[in-house]
Amino acid sequence: MISGAQLLGFMAASLVMIIIPGPGVLFVIGRALAHGRRTALATAVGHAAGNFVVAAFVAVGLGAILQRSATAFVVVKVIGAAYLVWLGIQAIRHRKSLAGAFAADRYGLAVIAPDVHDRASAVTRFVVVSPPGPLPARTGADRTSVAAFLAEDHPGALLEILTEFAVRGVNLTTIQSRPTGDRLGQYYFFIDCEGHVDDARVGEALMGLRRVCREVRFLGSYARCDGGSTHVRPGTSDGEFADAAAWLGRLRFGRP
Numbered sequence: 001m002i003s004g005a006q007l008l009g010f011m012a013a014s015l016v017m018i019i020i021p022g023p024g025v026l027f028v029i030g031r032a033l034a035h036g037r038r039t040a041l042a043t044a045v046g047h048a049a050g051n052f053v054v055a056a057f058v059a060v061g062l063g064a065i066l067q068r069s070a071t072a073f074v075v076v077k078v079i080g081a082a083y084l085v086w087l088g089i090q091a092i093r094h095r096k097s098l099a100g101a102f103a104a105d106r107y108g109l110a111v112i113a114p115d116v117h118d119r120a121s122a123v124t125r126f127v128v129v130s131p132p133g134p135l136p137a138r139t140g141a142d143r144t145s146v147a148a149f150l151a152e153d154h155p156g157a158l159l160e161i162l163t164e165f166a167v168r169g170v171n172l173t174t175i176q177s178r179p180t181g182d183r184l185g186q187y188y189f190f191i192d193c194e195g196h197v198d199d200a201r202v203g204e205a206l207m208g209l210r211r212v213c214r215e216v217r218f219l220g221s222y223a224r225c226d227g228g229s230t231h232v233r234p235g236t237s238d239g240e241f242a243d244a245a246a247w248l249g250r251l252r253f254g255r256p
Contacts, residue, residue: 100124123226135197136222141229142196143173145219148209149180149188158189164208165193168201169236188215194230196221200241201232 096112104111136142150157165172174192195202197218209216224230234240 135220138196138198138221139223141224141227142194142199142221143192143224144195144197144202144206144221145190145192146206146209147188147190147217147219148213149215149217150186151212151214153185153187160212161189161191161209164212165205168205168208169233170195170201170205171231200238201236204241
């Protein structure tokens with residue numbers, strides 16, 4: 001058994017051997033300059049692991065063996081470093097994670113416990129972010145995502161945003177508030193709605209947001225991946241918006 005004093009000595013000796021500058025540290029710096037940081041990091045880990053094992057020998061009273069034989073010193077350091085690195089690799093290999101069943105075949109993983117979810121209908125949504133480019137064409141089953149920044153924090157600010165969608169029959173599927181980080185009381189909203197920006201009702205809703213918000217960031221319109229369809233309420237179709245616009249045009253130009 002190792003006594004408390006030996007354990008403290010072991011820890012202190014290990015720390016000193018790892019952090020005190022010496023030939024090993026100079027070698028690591030040279031590796032960093034010659035081969036890059038990753039190689040230097042691997043070298044540093046090996047040196048630290050070897051020093052750790054040598055310190056263990058000293059702590060348990062076997063330091064004299066290493067003092068009498070340079071070969072023994074090198075062998076113990078190399079074997080100890082290799083063993084500790086092997087332990088680290090095993091720890092990494094045996095890390096566990098939650099993932100879909102497809103990940104086992106794709107990444108060569110072993111399934112430890114299947115069906116650990118508590119909701120059979122639960123799904124995970126992934127979003128692909130890319131630089132701005134041409135919009136996908138309308139499919140009739142689309143969603144649009146925006147980030148809306150409040151002009152100011154006041155009673156009814158969120159209601160103003162929701163109203164722009166509600167009066168045009170645009171259904172929201174997601175709305176989440178986040179602080180802007182600028183100052184206390186400044187928020188913005190991530191919003192997903194049914195429809196495509198080329199739909200008249202969605203386009204007019206976004207124009208309404210632009211009027212009442214400090215900033216609106218358009219994140220994209222894209223086809224739904226859940227196989228669902230977009231329900232268009234009476235009075236909110238593109239044709240009905242066009243008829244209403246034509247009627248307004250006739251009024252403005254004096255043509256009944």
